Amino acid sequence: MIIKQRKLDGQVAIVTGASSGIGAGVAKALAAEGAIVAINYVSGPDKAEKVLDEIKQKGGDGMIVKADVSNESEVVDMFKAVHKKYGTTDILVNNAGLQQDAAFHNMTLTQWNFVLNVNLTGQFLCSREAIKEFLRRGVVPDRSKSAGKIICMSSVHEVIPWAGHANYSASKGGVMMLMKTIAQEYAPMKIRVNSIGPGAIRTPINHGAWQTPEAYNMLLKLIPAKRIGEAEDIGGAAVWLSSDDSEYVNGTTLFVDGGMLLYPGFEDNG
Numbered sequence: 495m496i497i498k499q500r501k502l503d504g505q506v507a508i509v510t511g512a513s514s515g516i517g518a519g520v521a522k523a524l525a526a527e528g529a530i531v532a533i534n535y536v537s538g539p540d541k542a543e544k545v546l547d548e549i550k551q552k553g554g555d556g557m558i559v560k561a562d563v564s565n566e567s568e569v570v571d572m573f574k575a576v577h578k579k580y581g582t583t584d585i586l587v588n589n590a591g592l593q594q595d596a597a598f599h600n601m602t603l604t605q606w607n608f609v610l611n612v613n614l615t616g617q618f619l620c621s622r623e624a625i626k627e628f629l630r631r632g633v634v635p636d637r638s639k640s641a642g643k644i645i646c647m648s649s650v651h652e653v654i655p656w657a658g659h660a661n662y663s664a665s666k667g668g669v670m671m672l673m674k675t676i677a678q679e680y681a682p683m684k685i686r687v688n689s690i691g692p693g694a695i696r697t698p699i700n701h702g703a704w705q706t707p708e709a710y711n712m713l714l715k716l717i718p719a720k721r722i723g724e725a726e727d728i729g730g731a732a733v734w735l736s737s738d739d740s741e742y743v744n745g746t747t748l749f750v751d752g753g754m755l756l757y758p759g760f761e762d763n764g
């Protein structure tokens with residue numbers, strides 16, 4: 495009998511903001527393909543423990559690790575803790591993110607800085623530590639053809655403007671150029687950097703958009719596939735971008751959005 499190896503066997507993944515929503519879904523999906531997963535959280539270790547328990551119940555392995563991704567020393571310490579336990583990092587999923595919505599003319603500098611610090615600076619700090627480790631270790635052919643993989647959680651709002659969310663849209667536009675720039679810079683070293691651009695995914699960040707039937711029906715007008723996405727939809731994309739199946743994919747955003755970017759206003763003849 496041929497035993498099929500899982501796509502990420504033996505690889506170590508750090509998933510930021512993994513105690514809820516998309517991050518939890520991605521952590522579970524990577525673990526199901528054999529990755530050892532470090533579940534980053536910023537508060538509420540109980541939720542992170544629950545994700546780890548679910549992974550362990552299915553035969554997976556991992557740890558929880560506290561860090562505010564916008565805090566340089568906490569990010570450095572997070573990587574140190576993971577490397578102390580597992581020796582290295584093979585995959586980083588820059589998932590942590592948040593919203594602080596306001597009409598632009600009322601947006602405070604505190605709201606602006608908070609979102610940019612977590613959504614963009616957080617991805618810079620985590621990516622920098624990951625790349626240092628990928629460069630130190632290089633390719634380990636038994637594990638992956640790449641020296642390391644980074645997946646940035648972006649959004650359809652890296653291209654779709656979003657009134658009332660200038661800080662969030664600017665952060666995701668920034669993530670797009672951060673991702674492309676470091677993909678270009680480190681491709682010669684066999685490091686791959688890509689983004690996932692989710693559309694509307696059912697998580698706590700956007701509960702107002704799907705909680706009531708009225709809100710859900712409004713949301714569906716924006717989604718040609720006529721359903722909201724689930725964290726598992728993003729998990730599948732993250733596994734593919736982490737695995738050698740996508741070895742020649744570098745510096746791109748994979749939109750997982752049920753067609754939200756297809757100008758749905760034109761679906762009925764415009």
Ligand code: NAD
Pocket residue numbers: 510511512513514515516517534535536537561562563564589590591592612616647648649650691692693694695696697698699700
């Ligand atoms: P979520 O609120 O469930 O998850 C966000 C996670 O980030 C939480 O676990 C939160 O604790 C964590 N986090 C926040 N600040 C942090 C910090 N400073 N340090 C570490 N962790 C921190 O929402 P989600 O929908 O799962 O969002 C995950 C990512 O997906 C975000 O980057 C978000 O912008 C992106 N996204 C979500 C959607 C969607 O429809 N849900 C669409 C596009 C993009």
